[in-house]
Amino acid sequence: xxxxxxxxxxxxxxxxxxxSLKCEQHMGHRAMYWYKQKAKKPPxxxxxxxxxxxxxxxxxxxxxxxxxxxxxxxxxHLHALQPEDxxxxxxxxxxxxxxxxxxxxxxxxxxxxxxxxx
Amino acid sequence: AQKxxxxxxxxSVVEKEDVTLDCVYETRDTTYYLFWYKQPPSxxxxxxxxxxxFDEQNEIxxxxxxxxxxxxxxxxxxxxxxxxVDSAVYFCALSEAGAAGNKLxxxxxxxxxxxx
Numbered sequence: 001x002x003x004x005x006x007x008x009x010x011x012x013x014x015x016x017x018x019x020s021l022k023c024e025q026h027m028g029h030r031a032m033y034w035y036k037q038k039a040k041k042p043p044x045x046x047x048x049x050x051x052x053x054x055x056x057x058x059x060x061x062x063x064x065x066x067x068x069x070x071x072x073x074x075x076x077h078l079h080a081l082q083p084e085d086x087x088x089x090x091x092x093x094x095x096x097x098x099x100x101x102x103x104x105x106x107x108x109x110x111x112x113x114x115x116x117x118x
Numbered sequence: 119a120q121k122x123x124x125x126x127x128x129x130s131v132v133e134k135e136d137v138t139l140d141c142v143y144e145t146r147d148t149t150y151y152l153f154w155y156k157q158p159p160s161x162x163x164x165x166x167x168x169x170x171x172f173d174e175q176n177e178i179x180x181x182x183x184x185x186x187x188x189x190x191x192x193x194x195x196x197x198x199x200x201x202x203v204d205s206a207v208y209f210c211a212l213s214e215a216g217a218a219g220n221k222l223x224x225x226x227x228x229x230x231x232x233x234x
Contacts, residue, residue, distance in 0.1 A: 031220055033220075040227075042209055042224035042226055043209075045222065048220070056221065090161075090163065092163075097213075097215070103170075103215075104151040104215055104220050106153060107165070107220065109164075112162065
């Protein structure tokens with residue numbers, strides 16, 4: 001099973017709303033990721049969690065707040081977003097890279113949440 | 119700093135034609151991994167292949183084949199006998215072994231349109 005699920009599929013929110021995006025995987029992966037993708041652009045990394053700890057924050061504005069409650073779940077809390085934050089938000093998971101062997105594993109992506117901020 | 123360039127932004131072919139997607143990368147690391155992903159109109163990125171920097175063997179998987187050449191820092195992807203279902207955006211990506219957290223650097227993507 002190489003499935004990553006994301007909910008909701010679509011989300012429309014006002015600039016004063018608070019909402020959350022959810023991501024789940026049951027592949028035993030210990031690394032999970034949030035990406036943002038604008039139209040006709042490649043995905044841009046936002047956050048990386050490794051063993052439930054935040055390991056990378058790509059200077060993302062604080063109106064985006066990630067959370068990793070356990071090894072299978074990843075949330076992205078949204079508050080006071082701007083219209084330019086409208087995008088496809090992708091979650092991914094992978095085995096954690098091995099610093100000893102230098103092995104890096106492929107990431108498996110969910111179908112994404114298409115977010116529109118009005 | 120690592121960089122991936124996909125010079126072709128869009129390729130249009132007729133069904134059954136072969137199509138080759140170019141990918142050129144830059145990295146200072148000797149150990150790195152290269153990936154190809156497919157993104158159909160539905161939006162989900164689908165993993166196609168992973169290759170490490172020490173394995174220069176070409177690979178074939180059904181109608182897909184990959185040509186990795188370290189000498190030219192290229193990792194090209196060919197779809198043989200294309201089908202309409204191959205229509206998608208294809209991304210090449212690079213990850214350096216020394217980087218934290220499996221960080222992927224994507225190329226700009228190549229949109230492939232296969233016409234019946």
